[in-house]
Amino acid sequence: MNHQVLFPIIELLEKNNIKYALGGSGLLYYLNLIGSVNDWDITVECPKDKLVKAINGYDWEEQRSGDYPFASQYRLSIGSHNIDFIGSFAFYAEDEVLKLPVSVYGNWDGINLSSPEIWYIAYFLMGRKEKARLILSYLKENKVKVNELLIRDLLKKDSLNNEIRQEFKLLIQ
Template sequence: MTLPLETVRLLTKQLDEAGIRYASGGSGLLYSLGLIDQVHDWDLTTDAPLDDVTAALQGWSWTQSSSGDHPFASSYRIQVTDQQLPIDMIGQFAIHSENGICRLPTVPSFEWQGILMGSPEVWAVSYALMNRIAKSDKLFAYLKQHQADRNALHLLLAEPLPAYLSAKLLALL
């Protein structure tokens, strides 16, 4: 499969130039790690305020919507128009857990094909909280084979996670 990267590269370059810290997660991250064979969309997270992000999107066609139905609790979501793959920008990524709202920080982990990719640790937790267990399990298995980022683990352990997720993260320390 030839993955169309031109649009997301142009967008992320513009974000970089505006000083907006971002990281690509979701299926893009899974694909970059060799864990899936197809990217369905681009999920870019940022901790930047909405006004800063919208200012950085000059020249792009985009719409803003709610962060999604429960369990999502992010501050905002922006869909950038692209003819090849949808691009969602998720501001201040957060998901409800049984213990409260878990804030999932934007933690760039590595660069792949000119795009900053997000933390496998953050996305393993986020997929578990979304009840997308197969994707979460793939990332936790990846993290068991590769050294997990201790800083990302500590950031996540400070959140109100369910006990089973805290245990999985502690096992990676």
């Protein structure tokens, strides 16, 4: 899949001042950790009605959201473009809800990319251990790119898994 399909959508998000970041397999592809993109996962921080208004010209539909381990507020999809919007990205962890911020790592042809640290947590909590391991290896090999401030903020959350907590501590030593 070509990331250029996202350009008009990103333009709408930015025009409507919606904070967003591309994650999932799109991020893994950008980081050269996988060879192809499954779909485009875009995390957003805005009320659902604001996103709906922004993407009104597209044939979108609401997907199920909030089923364990997911605790995000909503999920909207544009099937024709293989895009999933995840509103207020969150997971059930350690008997609490772990909210993951929209944190921007960098830019890919004008598209905000999510911090790998966020998707390491997400994949770990989804049980997708191989993808979590790929991201953790990337972070260990590219310590200069690790977002220490983000990790320090995440370490303050009681709901952060102990194994993730230990790996993050090693990254910022």
